[in-house]
Amino acid sequence: MNIYSRTIKEINKMLINREIGAVELTRYFLDNIKRKNKEINCYITVCEDKALRKAEEAQKLIDSGENISPLCGIPYAVKDNFCTENIRTTCASKMLENFIPPYSATIVNKLEEKGAVILGKLNMDEFGMGCSSENSFFGPVYNPWNQEYVAGGSSGGSAAALAADLAGFTLASDTGGSIRQPAAFCGVVGLKPTYGLVSRHGLIAFASSLDQAGPMTRDVTDCAIVLNEIAGYDPMDSVSVRKGFENYLDGIDRGVDGIKIGMPEEFFNTDFAPEIKEAIFKAAEELCQHGARSYEVSLPSVKHTVPCYYIISSAEASSNLARYDGIRFGYRNPDARNLDELYKFSRSEGFGKEVKRRIILGTFALSSGHNDKLYSKALKVRRLISDEFKNILEKVDCLVAPVYPTTAFKAGGDNCKDPLKMYLSDIYTAAVNLAGLPALTVPLGLDSKGLPIGMQIIGKAFCEKLLFQVGHAIEKIAGRIIPGVKS
Amino acid sequence: MADIDTVKKVADLAALSIEENELEEYARDLDAIIGYMEQLSLIDTGNIAPMEHIVSVTNAFREDEVTNTDRREDLLKSAAVTKNNYYIVPNVVEQI
Known part of the structure; x- marks a missing residue:
């Protein structure tokens, strides 16, 4: 049976129709991981071991014939900056090389309750920085499309695992485009x-006013299926918003008739790969058709996004990462003779x-003497940027934009x-974090090197539904791209 | 404007020590980045209030209930060095 690169929706149907068992499915992914x-x-x-145990439990739920979550029995993996109880959580850092959290992130718990099967923890740029x-x-x-190229970051493991068919879906986090x-x-x-x-409870903090967890x-x-299961208020995340359940699948195939799409000139006037520009213009044109x-x-x-973003995110990171003192958890230098050395070493x-x-x-x-000129100033510029997004999104329903100036670049390069x-390349993505808005990346086919091109759709706060609606329309036009499969 | 002394001073504030042979590189990078960031000072932000946070949440309250349990052993497992169920730090009080 061919299950290569099947969607959650397809796998869910196969599980319910007994075309495949949850354990067999989990073994398929575990074998793929071993090979690739x-x-x-x-x-x-x-x-x-945990994955196989969870798969057996999921199979029991499926066999019970009760109404199960669409994620029941679906094998998934998690970026390694989400705490997972009794599973090592490293943030891809030597600092947390041996850290085994005593609790799980809220969204990991949510998925566990739904019967999703955790396969493991995914590689990334250390603490999300890169x-x-x-x-x-x-x-x-390395990028599954061509291993001479990078997978992107910081959630490179989350994206590569999917493209290489080493998980059914993944969790990741986005502070400035990750x-x-x-x-x-x-x-x-x-x-x-x-x-x-x-909820970000259990997501290891990088820049708290920007960090957001999301699915790939x-x-x-x-x-939309995964967002349905992980969205929602969590008292453990103090900025979590109290909002009722919304079914993100509703109206997803409604099409784009009458939808107003904005194309920010400040993005399109910048210097980025002509093939990406062409693909985005073509997609916009087809949406108009x-x-x-x-x-x-x-x-x-x-x-002004890049200076604003890097001042704020680094300032918050310097504060968040102050907790790594070598004492309660994390790496500890064995030779320190006093407390100061223990911290520093x-x-x-x-x-x-x-x-x-x-x-x-x-x-x-x-630091004193620079705070006004840098940090406080950046906070004011953040409001300018945020207000401009808000005003524009009163006039149009969403914005389309590039994600990055290029497609994947060569690994080990300069x-x-x-x-x-x-840092300068984060211009298209980081502004969205500064404004706290939702944005969806969808693929638009391949460039002449055979590497994927992506585009982002940016929406009003809490209007993820519209992003899915537009994204779904683009997907119908552009089609899915799968490594090794001609589209 | 950001030189080796700046890096040393800031690293000290951040409880980091940078290797001697890396100081120059850190100084060069920091200088380039800060130099670029100072473009912000050219923007007229007039009376605009700083935006610390995107969601205007004030005082997120919850019920005053005990939800945690005694997990001392679990938590201590994460520490590299412990003794008699306590965290251990180097001596911070000078001996006479």
Whole structure:
């Protein structure tokens, strides 16, 4: 039976119709991981025994004939910055190399209650800092489309695992583009939900005012299915928004008739790969042929996104990462002679270079004499950017934009050697985090190198439904792309 | 504007120690990044209030109920060094 790269919706049907058993399905993914993970390096930890146990439990639920969740029996994997009880959680850092959390993130618990089967923990840029998943203590993640290229980051493992068919869906997090960019690089669907929609309890903090958890899936329908199960208020996340259940599948295939789409000139006037530009314009044109209308719109302040984002995110990171003191958990230097040395040695050896660079940048931006000029100023610019998005989204229903200036770039190249250059590429994604809005990456076919092209759709706060509706229409036009399968 | 001394000072504030042979690289990167970020000072932000947070949540209350249980052993397992059910730190009080 061919189950290669099947969607959750398809697998769910096969499980219910007894075309496949949950254990057999889990074994399929575990075998794939054994065969392919060495090359892709997307898993840091695989929990085979637990997965098989959970699959047996899921099969019992399916056999009971009761109304089961669409995720029951579906094998999934989790970015390694979500705490998982009794399963090592590393954040791809030496600092947490041996950290076994005593509790699970709320959304991991939610999936467990639904009978989803956890396969393991996924590689990433250390603490979410990076755009290629090469800043990992456990080695870089490679792109399943072409292993000479990166998978993107920071959630590179989450995107690569899906593209290589090593999980049915994955969980990831997005602080400045970390779900959307790797999804684009690997040709899968990725949603950064509205800030506050999905609980972050148990997500290891990077920049708290920007961090958001979200799903990566094979198609838009699957994304709505997973969001249905993980969204919702959680008293354990103090910025979680109290909102009733919304079925994100409702109206997903309604089409785009009458939908107003904005194309921000400040994004399209920048220098990015012509093939991506062409693909996005073509997609917009086809949406218009299906009844949508497109408008050129202006967001004058988004050009300040990168300085604003890196000041705020690094400042928050410097504060969040102060908890790693070598004492209660995490790496501890064995030779420290006093408390000061214990802190300094443990932190300096436990954190990688990029993490240290961001802590230093953030500490500098918050330090006396620089705070007004950098941190406070960035907070004001953040409001400018956020207000401009809000105003534009009163006039149009959503925005379309590139995700990254290029498709996946070569692994081991110079991209990590010049940090400023690397930061500048986050311009299209990070603005969305500053404004707290939802955005969905959908694939638009392949470029001339055979690498996936992605586009993001940005919406009003809590209007994920519309993103799915537009994304679904694009998917019908552009089709799914699967490694090794001609589209 | 950000030089080796700046990196040393800021690293100290952040409880980090940077290797001597890496100081120059950190200083160069920091200088380039800060230099770029200072473009923000050119933007007129007039009376705009700083935006600390996107969701205006004030005081997220919950019921005043005990929800945690005694998990001392579980929690101590995460520490590299413990003794008699306590965390251990180097001596912080000087001996006479």
